[in-house]
Amino acid sequence: MKRLRMAVIGAGQIAKVTHLPNFREMDQAEVVGICDVNLDAAKALAEQFGIQNFYQDHKKMLSELKPDAVTICVPNKFHCRMTLDALECGCHVLCEKPPAITVREAWQMEEEARKRNLVLSYGFHFRHSEHVALMKEKVRNGEFGTIYHAKAQWHRRRGIPGWGNFTNKEMQGGGPLIDIGAHMLDAALYLLEYPEITYVCATSSDRIGKRGGCSLMGSWNPDCFQVEDGVFGFLRFENGTSLLIETSFAINQKEKDLRNITLYGEKLGASLFPLEVYGEKDGQLTDSTYPFMEMRDWHMDSDKNFVNACLGQEELLVTAAQGTYVQKVIEALYKSADSGRPVIME
Ligand SMILES: NC(=O)c1ccc[n+]([C@@H]2O[C@H](COP(=O)([O-])OP(=O)(O)OC[C@H]3O[C@@H](n4cnc5c(N)ncnc54)[C@H](O)[C@@H]3O)[C@@H](O)[C@H]2O)c1
Structure with missing residues (x-):
């Protein structure tokens, strides 16, 4: 061999x-x-x-x-x-x-x-997670019907890394969006099958990062905090579907770490982490869970x-063209957040 x-x-x-x-x-x-x-x-x-x-x-x-x-x-x-x-x-x-x-x-x-x-x-x-793989199969089989909205989130309550280059704009290109949000964005776009994008709009904040305070991932220096601590964006696709992306290194929420992708389809909805599928059968609303799914080592x-x-x-599985697509979305979200205007995609 x-x-x-x-x-x-x-x-x-x-x-x-x-x-x-x-x-x-x-x-x-x-x-x-x-x-x-x-x-x-x-x-x-x-x-x-x-x-x-x-x-x-x-x-x-x-x-x-x-x-x-x-x-x-x-x-x-x-x-x-x-x-x-x-x-x-x-x-x-x-x-x-x-x-x-x-x-x-x-x-x-x-x-x-x-x-x-x-x-x-x-x-x-x-993309290699068992949850994403099963959802992808259901999407391909048409079980969701048309997916008309989705949400990709990765928020950390106080997760500004106190080591490495994560708050250095020149080295990293940005904060949570390009670092952790990129993972959720990639998986959500994969599930949505990379539709053409019409426009993107976003806001961002650096209020907590620049102010300093409590930390759950090592202490960072607010005077050297050069990136955003949160990005909140909206994408509209040519097929009429929309995607919300929200990501932060620091945000005032209950959970220490909240990461999820939610799909809203005409026949089914789903939440990925943990995996749950919401539907309707025999005149009843149904929730399906998968407690015995075999866990894979995604890396x-x-x-x-x-x-x-x-x-x-x-x-x-992860092609260069798909990477370029994700990068295009990241760039457009930053551009919109910085300019305060929607970015119309060509
Ligand atoms: N897939 C994931 O979940 C995941 C997790 C963590 C990091 N990453 C990515 O991995 C990359 C590295 O992150 P990390 O956490 O290992 O960072 P790190 O700071 O721990 O390591 C980076 C290493 O690169 C070296 N380096 C810098 N410039 C170099 C050069 N010109 N030539 C050779 N070496 C050089 C540094 O000396 C350092 O040892 C980043 O792009 C990060 O986004 C991905």
Whole structure:
């Protein structure tokens, strides 16, 4: 069996807690090199995961090791440049989410992968959840009828990360929308089957982030808080469906962490986390729950899908074009929130 020779760029949290442990468990993949501007970080993970080569410069790693595929785990600002560098070296790429900072970058990445006939995917692992998979099946089977409205939410009561680059606009491109909201947006748009967008409008706030206060995810410095702490948006699609997206790092709500996707169809409605389906049968209103559903490891399934797609053994679930679509929505939501006007999509 051919094994995919992989390299990892970025030896931070996501590489350490998800991708490297996952790849280590896969017979069909082998990590041959890791790179980080912080050479000590690359060395530490190389030792921990038994990776033979570690580097400080990703271009040197790509040219010396010539891996089949690369996983990009660096701050968002570098996603585009590093993805292009890897594609130009003939590597398939799994880039962490969000695809990039701008839609122009995401488009460039998609084009380059298409031109070179290489796999490009993004770390939108919620798509691999058992809940989303079952709902997708029901949507495809027409069980909802027309879905005329949906809601995607990820709110944290006080979840402004006190580490890393999450409040640095230049590095990340934004706050909760581009970081956590992107996951819910991606999964909701996947369920809605990417309809053409007519217009987008949004508001945002940075009031709590800039003021400071209690924290549940490490303490942050309000003087260095450069991103939004919440975005509240509305999308209208050409088929008449609408989608609300709400996301925050900090908001005055009851729950510590509230993430959900809700679908409203003419025949059924559904709430995803936890999975419940609402309908009507035999003259009665019905609620269906799925208490014994087998839980999957979403990150693992996402990594396996990428590896198997590179080996030509599985269809890729998260495509580059879908990543560009999500990036387009994120950019439009920010533009509308900043300008105070709806953004009409072309
Ligand atoms: N899919 C998910 O649920 C999920 C979860 C967390 C993070 N992420 C994404 O993963 C990416 C990294 O996040 P993280 O939490 O691991 O961050 P992190 O800060 O822990 O790690 C980033 C690493 O990149 C390194 N780096 C920075 N510039 C570099 C360069 N030019 N060359 C090589 N290395 C460089 C840093 O030194 C650091 O070690 C982000 O895009 C983030 O959005 C995704």
